[in-house]
Amino acid sequence: MSDRSRWSAYRWHLIRPLPVAAPVNHALDEVLTRRVGAGERHPTLRFWGRIEPEVVIGRFQSVRNEVDEAAARRYGIQIMRRLTGGGAMFVEPPNVITYSLYAPQELVAGMSFVESYAFLDAWAIEALRSLGIDAWYEPINDMTSSGGKIGGAAQARRFGAVLHHATLAYDLNSDRMLEVLRIGKEKLSDKGITSAAKRVGPIRQQTNLPRDVIVERMIETFARWCGGLAEGQVTAAEMEEAGELIRTKYGTREWIYTLP
């Protein structure tokens, strides 16, 4: 099966950015993955909407090893643990673009995990390239460019579905990032560089286009990639389920400090 026919085998739905509090986005990722896994929702592309800054750590990361909690508190930055593995991110709403894909696992059947990362983000690379950004995929899960790293992806296979999300740096307050995140030398040991800030190459350093134009181009590219994309939304029932998951999981100290 060709790559394109894998995508076009589904009727994809789009959820446009809905500005919500930090935990809502993480809970929605689980709710929508469950719905797609249960066959209750079409495969979906969701762009995140944000209203507040956060530090997002990976499912398997330790809070104290990754975050300077005093600095985060000082700036009113919440610490969130997501459902997927991967690394910590410092996020300010206007400075990032995050999307999530929720799909049946058959979309990536027969692929290794490493292959599936590049496959699931290929349309995003195409969108960036169409805007004149010299972007490519760097396995396992990085989107990079001649100007530096643009973003990273993370994936989990759960609830009978695949959740794949990625965050792209549109802009970056690197001083603030370095205050809040702890980035050790070992992590950079195979990157040939010594500074995490130098490693990032936000989109805005490479094009003057506004953030919304980038998002629109990504939506157009995805629609073409899949041979169609229907407008959709988060249902009231899904939002209610997300609220429950914030109370029982994503908003709890037990979850966030699973690995202290």
Add this chain to the structure above:
Amino acid sequence: MHGEYKTPGGKLVVVDCEVRDGRVVGAQVSGDFFLEPAEALTAITAAIEGMPADLDEAAIAARVRAALAPDVVMVGFSPEAVARAVRRALA
């Protein structure tokens, strides 16, 4: 005690632990790796908890490997990477 190891081209594994009476206690394995299913982290950590602190890297890797169910997928790291982070923590 704290040890880190990054697999070249892969992900970081971090081990935090203490040693009591010659054995590893209070072990925590973390990192920016990917692991399916997520619950397998409990088995990896349990393989280290209580182990003799003088085990060499190969023996630690063998313990971790033996603790994993056949369906576990480690992406960007390996039992050997965990073992190296443990040895670095204990060094």
